[in-house]
Amino acid sequence: MSCVNIRGCRIGEGRPKVILPIVERTEAAILEKAVQFSTLPADCVEWRADWFEGFQSPAAIARCIQKLRVALRDKLLLVTFRTKAEGGEQALSHPEYLAFLRLILDTDCADLLDIEFFTAGADLPKLVEQAHSAGVAVVCSSHDFAKTPPRAELVCRMVQMQQAGADLPKLAVMPQCRTDVLELLAATAEMADLHPETPVITMSMGALGAVSRLAGEAFGSAMTFANPGQASAPGQVSLDIVNEVLDALHL
Numbered sequence: 001m002s003c004v005n006i007r008g009c010r011i012g013e014g015r016p017k018v019i020l021p022i023v024e025r026t027e028a029a030i031l032e033k034a035v036q037f038s039t040l041p042a043d044c045v046e047w048r049a050d051w052f053e054g055f056q057s058p059a060a061i062a063r064c065i066q067k068l069r070v071a072l073r074d075k076l077l078l079v080t081f082r083t084k085a086e087g088g089e090q091a092l093s094h095p096e097y098l099a100f101l102r103l104i105l106d107t108d109c110a111d112l113l114d115i116e117f118f119t120a121g122a123d124l125p126k127l128v129e130q131a132h133s134a135g136v137a138v139v140c141s142s143h144d145f146a147k148t149p150p151r152a153e154l155v156c157r158m159v160q161m162q163q164a165g166a167d168l169p170k171l172a173v174m175p176q177c178r179t180d181v182l183e184l185l186a187a188t189a190e191m192a193d194l195h196p197e198t199p200v201i202t203m204s205m206g207a208l209g210a211v212s213r214l215a216g217e218a219f220g221s222a223m224t225f226a227n228p229g230q231a232s233a234p235g236q237v238s239l240d241i242v243n244e245v246l247d248a249l250h251l
């Protein structure tokens, strides 16, 4: 697998990197979590800006992310606006979504930016280029909270993300049976073996899929979201357990 090196954090090499999500409504609560997370054993913090009460105000977003950057100290910052269509809190029009992404890039505070594959649509290559010019790595994401598409489709989607220039293709899908978890793991391994141009991030959601959040190093998923007290998606495992199991399964 190739490696994305962000300020010395080598994503795609060795132990999967751990991400802690911040899902809070107010600036004060967001910053409180950031201070707390800055001392926890994790590599990256995800700001889920779709939870922020000021999500419609560019000034409020810019103010919050600047303070967030400081509070996080040396942790990597991933900024995500998860739209309602992909399981998030808020709906945005296409122009609003693009404006949000450009605002984040303008603040120069994020290390990684989540760009939804289907929401960005034809704008994806241009957005990736803008992120790269701003020195920001792109996590290109796709979510299915109802089902797990077949393995071939999962692979095809991640390859399309790579072709658009994404640094880290990411898939989160819901299993309906244990075979679905295997499909997600098989798609992940296929990416690592046959399309190693970028690392990928994958997870099968819910309790049934939780094993996929812990076995990333064996199957080829470079990062995992852990639950530091409040989960941002079904099936996230608590931070302590994630760290213990990642160590135990280290190759």
Ligand SMILES: O=C1C[C@@](O)(C(=O)O)C[C@@H](O)[C@@H]1O
Residues within 6 Å of the ligand: 021, 046, 048, 080, 082, 114, 141, 172, 203, 205, 225, 232, 233, 234, 236
């Ligand atoms: O895309 C993802 C992955 C995720 O949905 C999960 O299943 O852990 C959690 C979200 O916060 C994040 O934006």
